[in-house]
Amino acid sequence: MEYVLTTEGLNKQYKKYKALNGLNMHVPKGSIYGFVGRNGAGKTTLIRLISGLQTPTAGSYELYGIPHRDRRISDVRRRMGAVVETPSIYLDLSAEDNLKVQYRVLGLPSYDGIPELLKLVGLEDVGKKTAGRFSLGMRQRLGIAIALCGHPDYLVLDEPVNGLDPQGIIDIRELILKLNHERGITILISSHILDELSRLATHYGFIDHGSIVKEISAQELEDTCRKSVRIFVSDMVVLPGVLDAMGMEYKILDDHSADIYAQPNVTQLSLALYEKGCEIQSMTEHDESLESYFISLVGGERNE
Amino acid sequence: MCRSKIFRICLLFSAGYPLFQMTLRLIERTFYYPVSEPVDTFTILDLMFLGIVLAAFVSLYLGREYSDGVIRNKLIIGHSRMSIYLANLLTVTLGAFLMHGIFFLAMFLLGRLYGLPMELGFGELAPAALLGFLFIIAYASIFTMVSMLTASGSVGPVVALIIAFFLMIMGISIYSALSDMYAEIPPELLADPGFNPLASRPKWQQVLFPLLYNALPSSQAMQLMDYVAYAGAAKAGHLSTVVIEPTVFPLLAGTSALYDLLIATFTTAIGILLFRRKDLN
Structure with a gap:
């Protein structure tokens, strides 16, 4: 099986606190990987590490087979998009302008595809409204749109439905399923809302106290949990x-x-x-x- | 950057303050004092408070990267920490160049338009204004380092402004101390090239005072203002005794360039080194 992300013995220590403790994880290509754990288990810490925001204290991870210490990792990161904790958006710019900024950061030669991206996430009608005036759900969707700017085939979403109303949760869920089924994007979602994950995930990783307790496919989980x-x-x-x-x-x-x-x-x-x-x-x-x-x-x- | 409100406010200030200042001078000359002081030094007046303006501009502009979290977008897609740091440094430096350029041109053109007394021409003032770009490079490097390492849209501006005020006060203090020392020395002794004005001072003052006087961007700005005033007075033929002998311009430019580029290199190197190791949220 081909894996988009593998981690081996990943550790992250903050002074006296060990956030990740020998974490071993495997995200299969094409899957929707539900990353499940309690608050403080280490979900966001792992996402920060694999997104390049922080470096591991020990251990390693590979993205598309490239070790994180390899210089080629920066090229491989172009295939990845992420929304870490809160959406990273300029609050005083419109949705379209935010995407244009990201296009420039990516070095893309033109702004082709922006209207389609906005339509994909359901923000085609927001016009010049600045992101600071968006609802939480709209900001979340804009964050996902920004993550999709470089046409990634791997998307990392850190608790994407946090704070959303029921309709917002449905919208995000449908978007995630669409991205996976229609575009074949591998998606890693961290969440502690199990019910929502159960409707999405094809694979699960359960984390506790900084380690993976179990990795299991949705099929295996269903077999285990059958009435x-x-x-x-x-x-x-x-x-x-x-x-x-x-x-x-x-x-x-x-x-x-x-x-x-x-x-x-x-x-x-x-x-x-x-x-x-x-x-x-x-x-x-x-x-x-x-x-x-x-x-x-x-x-x-x-x-x- | 052009869409940044902070940058637009600074640009507005760069154009608006000259308009305010020169209009005030015009009103003074028209209604109160028919003979007024030359306004040559006003063209580079921004260099006196450049540190504070840049502290606010750089820290607020770069602080937004952290408060909005958008710096993450650059790291996630694979940009190196060094390239992000240098891109930010270059952006704020160019923005500051534009502000300084607008300020100088606005002051000069308004001075000419209002017919205010100016002893030096554009060709004589422009080199002084260009020297200001070196001060900007030094200040921008310092405040970029502060902003990138504090990683906070609220803490960064506070730290940057404290440093700016500290540099300004230190520059003024050095200038005042040297002014007082020079005031005690007869002019004929000052004119002797072999005479060391600080010879009677403790060794540490002999080393430290000239070093700080030449190295701090704030005191460099005062030197430059002195030079412009001195050059204007010399050209107009009413040169009076100045307390601190203004440096010959090429020497002033060379000394400023050396120290400013050293400051920029050192702070940028330290900034990149520490930023590379920084854990970001």
């Missing part, structure tokens, strides 16, 4: 045959338990198992949300 009935039996040899006969999808967990991804008729199941000499010790409904999965990874209190 199921967890059954504990006395004889695991018998159970698969009975479930197959009943036409139920299941997954054997260990010698005594399995997850059944259906709603079994309890009476029929227990009779069928009893006929073959197998006893049911317990049955519980198992429904792990992304939220509970995250809590189980990083710890914390459950609130039922």
Whole structure:
């Protein structure tokens, strides 16, 4: 698999505080990578490092296979766009002027494409209004437009829906999906709003105390979090045959338990198992949300 | 830069102050004092408060890069820290050049237009004005370093203005101290090229005072004002005793260039070195 970003043993120390602690991460090309963690876990610190705003204390990262200490990293960064924490926009310039400034910073020969960019982010009608008078959602969208100026194929968004109203969240979500599906842009989104990420991400990285606790694809996460009935039996040899006969999808967990991804008729199941000499010790409904999965990874209190 | 409100305000000041000052002189001459002092030194008057103006301009202009966060956009797409630093330095320096140029031309043209007394011609004043560009290079380098390293749109201007006032006060203090020393010396001794006016002073004053007098952009500006006043009086034939002998212009220009370029080189090198290591948010 090709990776846009890989980190190896990345550390960042601020005086006595260690923000990143041996972080290893892999962002597959073409994915929407949801970077999940609590406040203060190190999400923004990592984004600052890979954006070139700060340098690691130890460890390394590679962008498109180029190590960060290599001189070619500045060329590779041209393929990247980022919105770090707050959108970086000139508040006394209009949306169009902000994009023109970024075009000049990029050294692009003309301003072609600016109207299309504004339309893409939904700011085609703002005219000469200065960015200082934009709503938070509009500024966020302008920040993304600025990040898209150089036609990057890798976009880093640091908590892009923070502070947005529901419509704003929907707009940003649809924009992100459009960028990924239509333009093939790899997107790294950091967030602690799990519900929103679950609608977007194809891959997840869970960070806690400066380290990646787990990296998992959305498919694997869905398999883990599927609603199921967890059954504990006395004889695991018998159970698969009975479930197959009943036409139920299941997954054997260990010698005594399995997850059944259906709603079994309890009476029929227990009779069928009893006929073959197998006893049911317990049955519980198992429904792990992304939220509970995250809590189980990083710890914390459950609130039922 | 042209869209920057700060720059536009400074440009407005560069054109507006000459208009105000020369109109005031015209009113004075018309209604109060028929014979007025020559206005040659007014053409380079901006050099006296250049440090303060540049401290405000540079720190506010570059501070916006941090307060709006737009410096991040340049780093993210791969521009090196050195190129960002030098681009900012060049931008504010050119902006300051424009302000100084407008001020000088406005003062000169208005002085001529109003018929105010001017002893020197454009060809004699222009070299003095051009020397001001060296002061600008030194000041711009100092305040660019301050702004790029404080990384704050609010702290940077405060630090820069404190430094500007410190430099100005130090320049005035050195000038005053030397004026007082020279005032105690008979003119015939001052005229002797082999005479050291500071010979009776402690060794540290003999070294430090001339060094600061020649190195500080603020006292360089005072030297230049003295030179313009002296040259004008000499040309008009009413040269009176001056307290501090004005330096011959080429020597003044050479000394200023040396110290100003040294200041610019040193502060820029330090600034780039520290900016490279700075963690930005």
